[in-house]
Amino acid sequence: MAFNLNTVTIPEFSLNRGKGSVLYVQLAKELENFIASGTLKSGDRLPSERELAKQLGLSRTTVVNSYQELESRGFVRSHVGRGTFVCANSESTDAPFAWRGKVSATAELINGSWTVGDLIRDSSNPDVISFSGLLPALSCFPTDDYRRAMDKVIRSQPAHGLGVAPSEGEWRFRTQIARRFGAKPEQVLIVSGAQEGLDLIGRCLLDPGDAVIIDRPGYVGAIQNFRAAGARLIGWDIVRADLNELEDLILRYRPKLIWTNPTFQNPTGRSLSLKERQELLELSYRYRVPLAEDDPYRDTSLRGAAPPTLFQLDAANNTVIYIGTFSKTLAPGLRLGWVLASEYIVEQLASIKERQVLFTGGLNQLVLAEFLENGTYEDYLTRLKEEHSKRLNVMIRSLRQYFSAASLAINSPAGGLHVWCHLSGEVETRQLARHALSRRVVLANGEMFYPDNGAGVREFRLCFTSMSAVKIEEGLKSLSDAFIAAKSESSGLKRSRVSIV
């Protein structure tokens, strides 16, 4: 669905304001008619609740209730901080076959929450400066090496590159991945990006109602996927990373899985220490809870080597399932990631993968195998890290220039693709995001990283790698303008609240 950045105007209509009339139901009905007739189209942004309330002379609560009513019936969808969008087609295009009634209960589970789509929607939009999705500096991509390797594969191994590949992945590629982690090729499953690994692990280990312990804050794609699987999400505060707290959570909720990103964590940038890793493994082993190590940022370390993987620290006990990806180093468009696990689990995952998508295409697997065999990948990483360091410096410098330390606290990450930010005054992220969006700047709202609602309202994440240095400066200048606008709006609101009292 394409989203309009501009707000549509709601045509005029009259409401029965007599006694006994329920205004929000009438308003919802009118808006539904506009949607059904095509006056409001899929993707249209509705006025904010405040604006519409003002326009119609209604209370804000009435409009809020109407929007909620429409949302519960699937006609609109609100994206926190971005507004409310029409998401239904007019019934007339679908008539007379009512598809809405045919969707499975499972598919309906998840409407309305934050999604990765919210993050990456603007990634390829040249009109927007997006700090939202986490992409590496694609300008560093080794295009010539890629084309050369692809040529070679198509010429020498057409049946492998173009034909069907095993669901587990190409043996040559699995061997190279295994070598990097001291594992056996049989322990490697190739996936079409880390998200597929996450989905397969969830399907393999979780039944609806099962509890999963997950980093809080943590990866929105994991929250979204596990929630859709019907799992109960239990957040473990990853900044404190208190192992006693984790033990309490394990005892209390008896989780089927612990999902953590222990290195250059998304979104906080936190890395667990060796001691914390060992204690985490011990808990996983003691309570026999599988530990999924989501590790997309390992190869983006900017200051020396990253800490050891849980997977390797655990070699003896074999309780860890590891997920890696080339999306954060080479390019997400390659759709290549991997899972490392016990052979038994790899077989189970491959069997689920076979039912869902049969296999991941062999061509990119063999190209990457070539990159790993001949050192192309390592050479490339050196160049990439230089560029990433440069961009990080520009971002930190600009943030310090445009924001006072009193209004914005930031971390200075040792790896990963992101800076984690805390607003410390009145302004909340959704206000800032709204003002930034109108200046064509997009950030990742902190709220989406919390499995529980209402948290992270003053936090946000900025990607420092996907935009050029020039765009970073330009974008952060606009963000500071947005902040000033949000702040003056905020104090205006405060004054008006006072005057009402």
Add this chain to the structure above:
Amino acid sequence: MAFNLNTVTIPEFSLNRGKGSVLYVQLAKELENFIASGTLKSGDRLPSERELAKQLGLSRTTVVNSYQELESRGFVRSHVGRGTFVCANSESTDAPFAWRGKVSATAELINGSWTVGDLIRDSSNPDVISFSGLLPALSCFPTDDYRRAMDKVIRSQPAHGLGVAPSEGEWRFRTQIARRFGAKPEQVLIVSGAQEGLDLIGRCLLDPGDAVIIDRPGYVGAIQNFRAAGARLIGWDIVRADLNELEDLILRYRPKLIWTNPTFQNPTGRSLSLKERQELLELSYRYRVPLAEDDPYRDTSLRGAAPPTLFQLDAANNTVIYIGTFSKTLAPGLRLGWVLASEYIVEQLASIKERQVLFTGGLNQLVLAEFLENGTYEDYLTRLKEEHSKRLNVMIRSLRQYFSAASLAINSPAGGLHVWCHLSGEVETRQLARHALSRRVVLANGEMFYPDNGAGVREFRLCFTSMSAVKIEEGLKSLSDAFIAAKSESSGLKRSRVSIV
């Protein structure tokens, strides 16, 4: 899991044959010990039940029971017509963390049935002549055009080719697909092969326990996927294609979905007539049952244009979800297919896809868009069909040369990649397949295309497009040798049965 084509030898051991001892339990325990100790390894093929019974001086029933016991506990897996394979690791490599107990109930639903993996496992094995998987003639792949187009995309649109693509697919590619079917781009969802389309449609429309009407015989990947989703599969005899029977099934089972491959059907080659198509649409509309049109073979028509799609015939009522793919024309390794549906359904499917894999890589989408825009694809199809016709002629000629019409009935398909065969004598496909395998020839056993057990035992499918003309002749010569061996075994058995009586 790698499969060994050769049978392993079971080491010697002794059984307590005294009164009260349950031999099959002892045997299962001994075999389990061999697996646990690593004497028998994952992928090893166990002796046939008959062979082992003979070796140990036990009844065949005892061995059958032992194998079943081991299978129910996940230590072995029998692939009908191929044998029984060790599929468990020894507990010692996994110990002390018992992964087996951690697999979800959902994931356990499906162990043991036929899978697409059974079909395609040998596709890239140069030591085997495989008539099993359905692949186009990859020797025709337009390698130079592909490399040229890829170059162009990487140079001109790196952010689209390498960065993140929308979950719905690249707009330019969706536009080209839509144009071919008189649809709107918004009605197109790009998928990583038709199997992903099938999986998404199942997740969108089906809850566990829902009934699905499916071609009988029909695509094994659909049977496998829907079964794993907990659906109840109802076969509709696609050869008779009796619409009254279909209406009865609809009334009786109230299905949530009808899944059919109406053109060059897999495996029978049958195409529904225009009248049958119209009646099918009418039933779908009258009973408000969504109709999924699985149409992978449309562009492989060998005699003029294929019949119109259900999707296009249905333009007004909008009850059809269409699934297409480039796997049967260009190459399965591209992992590109598409779904056409009402915009509402496309949005739902995209939202599920986003949770599972985020998106399909943009590079191949843009290359294919290029192919469709500049006529490369159409020119290629002409060359491909010439090659396919040639290979089909060789296959039909060889089959008629090596098999009498009395022993083997075949169709002569007007499109698709496959010939459907019926054995008419004593010999069953699993015997033939066993003898063929020992001659390094692989075919697709008819049984796997039936949602119910025990059917299709004398049917099999041969792919005429994936092997060169020379290999086709060589393979069918071996198949006829296998047939003769199976036949003499069969009559030997018959004689021995008579002698027992």
